[in-house]
Amino acid sequence: MIKVEMGADAMILSSKKERRPGILGFFTKPVFEVTAALETKPAPRPNPYQEREEKMLSTREEFQNSMLGPIARELKALREKVDNLMNKPPEQPDFQAQAARAPAEPAAEKPVSMKNLPKEDMEELKKFLLNAVVAREKTAPAPYVFPRGDEAKEKIAVSAEQREDDSLISLTELSEELRSCGIEEEGVEILLEYIKPAAEQGEEKDELRYSLLEAFANLVKCTGPIKTKKGKPRVIALVGPTGVGKTTTTAKLAAMYAINKGANVALITTDNFRVGAFEQLKTYSKIMGVPLEIASSPKEMTKAIESHSDKDLIFIDTAGRSPKDQEKLDELKAFLESSPAIETHLCLAATTKDKDLYEIVKRFGILPISRLLFTKLDESESLGGIINAHMRSKLPLSYLTNGQMVPEDIVVATPRKLANLVMRENG
Template identity: 40%
Template sequence: MRIKTYEADTMQDAMDQIKQDLGPNALILNTRQVTKSVKWFGLAKKHIIEVVAGIATPKRTASESSSALVPVPTIDSPADQSEDSVVEGKTVEAIALRNIRSALDDVYQHQIERGVNKELSQRLVYILDDIISNAISHNRKLETKTIRQDFNDRLSQVIQVSGGVDFNVEEQQVIALVGPTGVGKTTTVAKLAAVFSVLNYKTVGLISIDAYRIAAYDQLKTYAEIIGLPVELALSPQGARDAIDKFADQDIIIVDSVGRSPNHQIHMAELHGYMQVIRPTEVHLTVSASVKFEDLVRIVDRYKTLDVSRIIFTKLDETVALDTVVNGAYYTKYPISYLGVGQTVPDDLEVADIEKMSNFLLAKQDLDKVLERLNEPI
């Protein structure tokens, strides 16, 4: 066996040296932290990692052994060395992966504590494990930036984010917002209208089909007057069709739908009749980020007959966690389009992006701890 001693500032640096010199199948025979003088007369000292590693050498034939006998090196263990510092028969990769997976257990527990669905948490930890394991096996340097980017890329396959409305589409877009009462649909319609018209210079027409709450139409009308947009109240499916025809020259039409309980079958049937006539190009299910996951499941089940294509989460300013958002996106498979983070029009509307989801699911401190484990003595 070929045996060498390596010194490095961190465990990861030592592992990199060993893999470069002896290869990934090298065995870690011993590790310890030592103090080394770094200035004249030993006035300044620093702590470093000392690792003893070895690699098996090819077996010699009898003739080769008799003609070239080489003494087997021995290792003298320091007097202050404890048994726990000795790890025999472990390869460089095995040691690194053991440390990483211990840290990933903590990541999983933190996700569960934040309310993330168990199945989703397991899947995300598997993704992170796979990313780091591949980096180690291919001898790539583990850095926060690259791991985060790889995680975001893989996360986008688990939780879909559609981003905002595509303004490059030449055809007229009809965007309908549906959802239970009290989630802030009318305010969200006003935010979208302001973003589309004021910030992106699109012509926008607004339609309210909430015949049960005239106050909702009055609120939307007030917003429309401030922004300078036309608005129509449709009291029937035919009235909605007439309003669509009236806005034929508008780039985008936004429909504010009736806000009623999804458990009310008659009102849901009426809304379905409206949607059949309006034929929206996009249907955004709008729900509050503070709703319980069990209620979200019921809401999604009720509204799925409306051909929902996107989901908007509102009232993020009323909750400190994004568990409903990530769990809802994972469960529904609907791409997240926008996030409502307050009442201000239009500032408190954010285009959903995967980075925001990533930062919640894999907190910076958790990722830092995972990488720190690589630098711990074994």
């Protein structure tokens, strides 16, 4: 397009890929901003007719009264036509020499015209014009011819090979980068397969990194924020191993909806084992002005949920359980199955080793888990384990927490945010 619009000599200086505003930026086509320029044109050639006129002015007085003055004027039109063909002014004839050869005439006598020009002078003029044309043909520069046929195909082939080599290098570098983020081989292959067509089209590494955001959108599934239901409460239970931050995360969610969004919220806890757990949540409930219930059995859980049926949201904080303690997991399962309205989020710490994440998700799989919620992103050096756990469990992601501040340090999980965090593009 640049060549067509600006000419064959136009050069592309830079290009970048951008997106128009849209839903998460994933459903809009990319646009390209290209900066191109033309080389500075050479200074225009001097006007040959102007040069000739200047030379003629210097000698006009010398031959104005000579017999060749009228002849020169009559030849002017002819010589201009010749100059147009030659695109270069011929050398000036030696008018003085011709004047010296011409016989002197009285000043009052009528000037000689082309018709009565002596034969030898006419032959001299013809010879001069012929030599000028031949000289111009010999010195005229050959016109530039653009590559055609095999030569053009060879250049295109070389360019295509270079682009292919560059794309392979970029894909290799990005694959190593994804592995260094902790993403296992299956996830790396899926992501690279998505951006491979763009690499084959010649996109540079930075552009391919941007395309990875779209690849993550196709790989990672998120539920979006919790939405309230009209006429009945939505019940959210947080479960997980000990020490992952369930109580703090429960307080963050309750504060987000009660304070920031004005929702009618209630809290329930089953954690009567950990010292100070109830007191911590009770302090948060007083600050937020929301009721707090304790459920020590599945029956009490059902009763507590029913007593707050007028609320918009009910958040349940459960006691941490070891994934190796099957008895405690079965007990927790009974609590969660006491009401079909309970939506269970499995809380996992981003600092947990990938192998341990696999075991935790597998053992907690006996519970009716519908979401994954990751905490402590600010304490982890690599976040690829989030992608791996999501791919293995096939469970969507709900929220991400990245600090202790309530309710600030929690965000809704989205593919773009997760991609930025995993690739360390946007901390």
